[in-house]
Amino acid sequence: MTETFKPGAWERDDPRDELARLRDQVRHLRAQARNRPLIAEAQGILKERYRLPDAEAAFALLQLASQRHNVRLRTLAHAVVRLERPDERAATWFPGRVRHPAPPLESLAIDDASHAHRGAVLGAALSQTLAVTATHMGNVQIGDHTAGGLWMEKHTGLSDDFVDFFGFVGEDGTSCARAAQQVTQVTVRDVATDPVFTEDARRTILEAGSRAAHSVPLVAGGRCVGMVSAHFERPIRDLHGAQLRALEHTGREVGRWLAWYDRTVVLDALEDLHAAARHPEARPARRR
Template sequence: MTRESTVVPYGRKPAGPPTTTPQAAGNVEELRAEVERLRRQNADLQGRVRTHPAIAVAQGILIERYGLRELTEAFALMRHVSQRANIKLHQLADALSRVPGPDTGAHLWFPRRAPTLPPPLHGVDVEQGAGANQGAVLGAALRRVLTIAGTDMGNLQLADRSGLRMEKHTGHPKAFTDFFAFVDGSTTACSQAAADHEQVTVRDVATAEVFDEDSRRTILEAGSRACHSVPLIDGQSLRGVISSHHARPLAGFSRTQLRELQITGQAVARWLTWHRDTVVFDALEELHRLARAAV
């Protein structure tokens, strides 16, 4: 399914150009630069706030569960395993704190888990041999959605316990990717698609009521006048959102396009579930083995 956001008037044009002195214009530019610096600093701090506690909790679990001596030893083990498994450190840390631990004294964390092959990706063109690489698959998924949508600007977010985390993007300036590095509110098209489990079309960002003013301004300044968000749904579980952005207002998509976008979203969601249950769990098993050997 898909729906379009309703719209409300967005501002009014002034009666004529404002009159400013050179000194005032210079002050305005300085203020704009300072605001931009603070926005980027805030985005960086938000990333640290969301990521560092999860890693700290995972370090504590390793120390308590396996009797490791220091936090640095726990961190070194997680970093080693995340690099070998080609998954991000925060993803491994989140899984460590979320998945029930192994039985006391067990040699294997998941003794009855059977290996499975990755599900088909239906039109998502992944390089040969990269079918288990999350970065490669997500990059190909984003390209597929943008091809269907007819644009070269968009982004892919993964769902975690704090909201939507930016994982892939193309065509966006740094101000955009910093601002939307994490989305945990309800005032964006991607958050609406995530909450409702259906595609959302915004025909004109300048007039759509879904956005708060900071989000609207950031999107418009990035050169986007329209967007479309596709939720990645596996059954009833949200795995993420892929959004296309367009330089001009949208007339909408055909039924064929919407169907292809839905099929792609569902296929990518199933692959993400497989990746979690296979690649991430393999990494947890390796972490269990190394931690047992370290004490």
């Protein structure tokens, strides 16, 4: 098919649109590169465990369970890698598993916590944090104890370079890493002078227009399972006690819900995957 050139098309195309598109592509490729080793490891485990013909058949199982239960592929692959293998002869992966009701999400005004999607909960947690701290910039991260850090899941008001640089945060060099280690809220009054940051991290945050930050750990069972951070255009004083209490309440509610999600929704997806793998006639078709 031949594309017809329209006079003036070049003049109407904004180079900034093309640059934004290319940056989106680069971020997507970087995310794929970060996730590929984990997903490949999960494929290898499933191929060996269920005697599948190839890695594509293993990926099809992961993809089917991911779509049926609305669980991110990376989350599901991580669970396959870290959890004890099932008895392939057993009908279920987790025999005798006790299901518990979802903990409430009252601070987020989510009525049906048992059917809430993880992305929606994380987005609501970010919105609530920005409302309490009266700012428009922030991000949410999920803890990865195997990798020893935090993966960015949601963000708003932050630059592309910020999102690229902080896609994964290790155990030091940032305020959110300190908040995760100490399992407590951390306020950075002035990014330009606070010693918690590495120089590369400091420069990236300042170039994004953030001069202060406040990080709130999402806590379950005394450990950090995620982080929500607010960023401010100017240096700030400490937050008020009422703000800190409201943020702590949200952090504990969301943290408990995330732990429930991992014990319930993710395990449901694994059970579905296990059942499909044990019955070849029920296995999904391969990707085309």
